[in-house]
Amino acid sequence: MLETNLLWLIPGLPLLGAVLSGLLGKPLQRRFGKKAISAVSVLLPWASFGVAAWCFIQLPEGGSLHDRLWTWIAIGPLEVDLAFAMDPLSAMMALAVSLVGSLIHVYSIGYMADDEGYWRYFSFLNLFMFSMLLLVLGDNLLLMFVGWEGVGLCSYLLIGFWYRDLVNARAGMKAFVVNRIGDFGFLVGLLLLFWSLGGEWMDGAYRVNGGAFSLNFRDLPDLVAAAADKQLWGVPVLTLAGIFLFIGACGKSAQIPLYVWLPDAMAGPTPVSALIHAATMVTAGVYMVARMNFLYVHSPTAMTVVALVGAVTALFAATIGVFQYDIKKVLAYSTVSQLGYMFIGVGVGAFWAGSYHLLTHAFFKACLFLCAGSVIMAMHHEQDMRKMGGLGKTMPITRWTYWYACVAISGFPIASGFFSKDEILFQAYNAGSLMVPGWIIWLLGFVAAGLTAFYMWRSYFMTFTGPAVSVGGHEPQEQRPVITVVLGALAVGAFAMSFIGIPALWLDSPPQLEHFLAPVFSAAEGLERVFAPGAGHGVEWGLMGASIGIALLGLAFAWWLYRGRKSELPARLMAAMPRAHKLVYNKYYVDEIYDTTAVRGFLGLSRLSGWFDSKVIDGLVNLCGAAARGFAWIDGAIDRYAVDGAVNGLAWLVTRAGGKLRRVQTGRLTTYLAGLVAGVLIFVILTRFLLDVYA
Amino acid sequence: MEFQTTSWLLTCLIFAPMAAMVLIGLLAALGPLLKLPRPAVDHGSRVLALLGAAVTLVLTAIVWLGFDSSMPRLAEMQGYPHLQFVQHAVWIQAFNIEYFVGVDGLSITMVMLTALISFIAVLASLPWGIPKDDHKHFSRRGVPGYMALIMLLESAMLGVFCSMDFFLFYVFWELMLLPMYFLIGIWGGPRREYAAIKFFLYTLAGSVLMLLAMIGLYYASDETRLIDGSYAAHTFDMVKLAVENDFSSMALVSPKLVWLGLFIAFAIKIPMFPFHTWLPDAHVEAPTPISVILAGILLKMGTYGILRVNYTILPDETIWARYGIAVFGVINIVYAAFVCMAQRDLKKLIAYSSVSHMGFVLLGMAALTDPGINGAVYQMWNHGIISPALFLIAGVIYDRAHHRRIDGFGGLARTVPEYTGLVGLAFMASLGLPGLNGFISEALCFIGAFSVFTVLTIVAASGVIITAAYYLWTMQRMFLGPLNEQYKDLTDVNWRERLTLYPLMALMIVLGFYPMPILDLMKDSLHELVAPLARAAGM
DSSP: EEOOTTTTTHHHHHHHHHHHHTTTTHHHHHOOHHHHHHHHHHHHHHHHHHOOOOOOOOOOTOOOOOEEEEEEEETTTTEEEEEEEEEEHHHHHHHHHHHHHEEEEEEEHTTTOOOOOOOHHHHHHHHHHHHHHHHHSSSSSHHHHHHHHHHHHHHHHHSSSTTTOOOOOOEEEHHHHHHHHHHHHHHHHHHHHHHHHSSETTTTTTTTTOOOOOTTTHHHHHHHHHTOOOOOEEEHHHHHHHHHHHHHHHHHHHHHTTTTHHHHGGOOOOOHHIIIIISSGGGHHHHHHHTTTHHHHHTTHHHHHHEEEEHHHHHHHHHHTTOOBBHHHHHHHHHHHHHHHHHHHHTTTHHHHHHHHHHHHHHHHHHHHHHHHHHHHHTTTTBGGHHHHHHHHHHHHHHHHHHHHHHHHHHOOOOOOHHHHHHHHHHHOOSSSSSOOOOHHEEEEEEEEHHHHHHHHHHHHHHHSSSSOBBBOOOOOOHHHHHHHHHHHHHHHHHHHHGGGOOTTTSSSSSSHHHHHHHHHHHHHGOOOOOOOOHHHHHHHHHHHHHHHHHHHHHHHHHHGGGGGSHHHHHHHHHHHHHHHEEEEEEEHHHHHHHIIIIHHHHHHHHHHHHHIIIIHHHHHHHEEEEEEEHHHHHHHHHHSSTOOOOOOOOHHHHHHHHHHHHHHHOOHHHHHHHHHHHHHHHHHHHHHHHHHHH | OOOOOOOOOHHHHHHHHHHHHHHHHHHHHHHTTTTTHHHHHHHHHHHHHHHHHHHHHHHHHHHHHHHHTEEEEEEETTOOOOOOEEEEEEEEEETEEEEEEEOOOOHHHHHHHHHHHHHHHHHSOOTTOOOTTOSSSSSSSSHHHHHHHHHHHHHHHHHHHHBBBBHHHHHHHHHHHHHHHHHHHHHHHTHHHHHHHHHHHHHHHHHHHHHHHHHHHHHHOOOOEOOOOOEEEOOHHHHHHHHOOTTTTSSSOOOOHHHHHHHHHHHHHOOOSSSOTTHHHHHHHHHHHHHIIIOOOOOIHHHHHHIIIIIIHHHHHHHHHHHHHHHHHHHHHHHHHHHHTTTBBBBHHHHHHHHHHHHHHHHHHHSSHHHHHHHHHHHHHHHHHHHHHHHHHHHHHHHHHSSOOOGGGGGGTTTTTTHHHHHHHHHHHHHTTTTTTTHHHHHHHHHHHHTTSSSHHHHHHTHHHHEEEEEEEEEEHHHHOOOOOGGGTOOOOOHHHHHHHHHHHHHHHHHHHHOOOHHHHHHHHHHHHHHHHHTTOOO
């Protein structure tokens, strides 16, 4: 471990950008134009990338960098520092986030050029970079949670960026609230974990003040290992913690059952969809599980849950993607599906493969989204693919970068997506540590891969081939260099990422990334193999061939049905199975089901609580008041005749006082003063008098 | 154990606002005689109140700088947090009542909060920025009386937090009630009389219970000596009641009953379910600065009282009741959050959110662990920063639109962007967004409580979802979507509002990333406070 004082700059610089353009952006933009904002908010993320690269170079072999700012929280046994750490995993993430993020900042210069909220947009985007890098580089779980919710906030702000349209505002709110459900899980997982680590067990009772909590990722593996036997409610506590943390990951990374916010999140500006809802934020859940690998390896149950949810989501979202017409919605469901793959990877114990797919996906999916953004701009904010077509001729750069990204996502062995996806599928097939046979997971992923190839090529053919459309009387034009350069860069990135993951099957050495990340995932080596002893080279070759085969099949189908937009077949096929089509087209009615059950129930409960509070609880209070007043009235009636003008019961007196006060409020200062002095005097005299009597 | 007089500073601090009150009174009385015009008198009293609050703030800063949070425990002081800046003298010899003030880590945190929030409340009471023709605005009506009452209120609140003699504590407690009653009842909204009376009677009912409990404890206490060495058959000295007396075998009444009496008295103030319904009414009717004080400081007196009195004087009964405290804490958190969802009035929503957030304090303190109790007191502090900001925010919109119906706005972000940003920040702090101060105290409460009340804590943690839902829904209905044309000429926050809001906003951010100045201040004292209980509870 090497001490440094640079790491804080990586999240710190974007934060500076966010503060500057947030506080001064509006006057700056008015005075100096949008260039002034770009100068601050685009250059600072690049600077952050530069620092990250510099730190990466300094990273010791198999070690980590550490940068402590100050003690954040120190209470009794709990001690948490505000500190950053960079190990191979967070180095990979920080580089990817800052590079892709900076590229998307550049793209945004073009995409947001005509928006009056330019400064606000860049402030939010910088704030997102800060939160995301904090999440990645934070040295302990609690700090990670700050980044975790910080990105959620930025996501909310940016989805609802065009807030004047209520639909966008609603989508933002949905994203935040669904994420909060996940965060609740994360929080409980966190608490379970602390609880299992700190203190000691005596006579079956937990002693909290004895032990020390440490939440540093460095110390956690040993502490977790020591807690492996602890149980809560008859379940190993690490399993519980793992599952609850995974609920958090489901929220952030849009997995079943909490994926519903992500398709709606497409309401935000397209660069935001690319950065937050494809390349970086949504992968935070995968990163978290990879980061906590030492926890998950202790619990086959939790890992099975992760892998299964990932596999089912991968297939489920892919089926929805097949029938979408909104180009961004296609990409959104594709993201949900690809995130499922990543969870398969980390869930079957192939943490490096999951992380690798995260990395490659960041490039090719960002590329896809930005191409879509380019198309949407050319089409004057039309997102329906049925109204597109033939754009390939006039938008060559967009077309070919989109084409290459499709190659990558559908898994042909000339792009990085092939290597990462295939490694995941092979590892899934090979998984021996789960509660279910690995081939089930593999099969789900395998089928989803075919669907992925189909719907991605479908979107490609529908958008870029066929007769050219015209918008507003002329043909859609290619975008400015500020946009196309970014598309090219991301496509190159999607290609370049291949080289760090070429499998041992092709070369004699293990993939470079696997070697690089190995120190972080050393705990995974101890995974017990319950089932299969591990498949050999022959099987690996076979699976690889099968993957390419099904991808080709998907491509062929898309070609056959959609190329040139000539075929009538798609419509005929849909007409042949109206019910099934309707069900899938309407996304299995999941949103509607949630609305009628959870949301309605929640609102109903709140209305019931409101009614109960004002009518029953407060009603009782008022009843008491009325009773007291009634009693006081009777009492007063008796008293008025018995003791003229005596104390008439508190309630009555005070009620009268209220009436009198209206007259007191004369605006004459002397009255107030006299009242005040008299009051104090009466108080002093009364206490004195009463006390004397009492003594 | 005795705490000898070491300083006059606290006395000066407590009575500085009262001195300002007297000066305002003099000005108001002499003004007509000297033929001063009314605006001059009004302005004079504003300046005097501002001065009084400012002097208090400066004195508080001096106490803060001089406070040694890590003062080593003396051997004979064990079992009670070390008091500093003590002034200790006999007040009423006949009843063994002493004038005994001092601060430990718990008190000083609350004193700092009181001085800060009171100053902000006085600032918020200035008519600066209110349209000239709005004569009915609370800041233009009966100014000297209003300012004098605020000063009296501040003195009483400071007194409560500094008193270490139970009788003195009770006197200040009652003294606080009067100005609050008048401030709501005279300067409040349309249903001010109902609200004021409800507040007054409710609190008074609690006070009666406290009085009885106090007298019960007094007569059950052992003989001792007063600070001047004279013999005393019984004592009101809270330190002595805590350290030298064991009430587990009280003769007259069960100590559990005494505990309950005290607890209910304090619970009304918090306010704890089901004693909370006075709060929304009081808040809705109170003028903005009074809401600020009510939410920022007054509610803290309930939890402060429980910690200061129930925890130290009746530890066994506290241990007996801790599950109950935790359960009610969780009810506060979750139930009030649901009620928040159903509110239509912005101020009422914020009032219920206060109820919800004070639940964390109950949950945290009931756990009897270090993280729990620190979380609880830090939550008191944080709520004391966040909820005043929220009420100021509600005041801003009410001053302009003259209503607070959440559904009655829409799309305001377009016309009042700065205000929207401030609201967003305050909402986020209140919903416990990590990185802002509220998160740290909530997390500490959860961490501290989880080992003791596992299931309850999980239920409480679900409150974070509901909280996010009601704040974001409010945000959406008021600020997002198409602009309500009626409010297209709304003006953004003015300088008075900035002066009151920005310091609080800055604290929310700074204390989220750097909370140790406050935590350091209190953690040793709180450990002293809770450690004996934790030991006795077998934890």
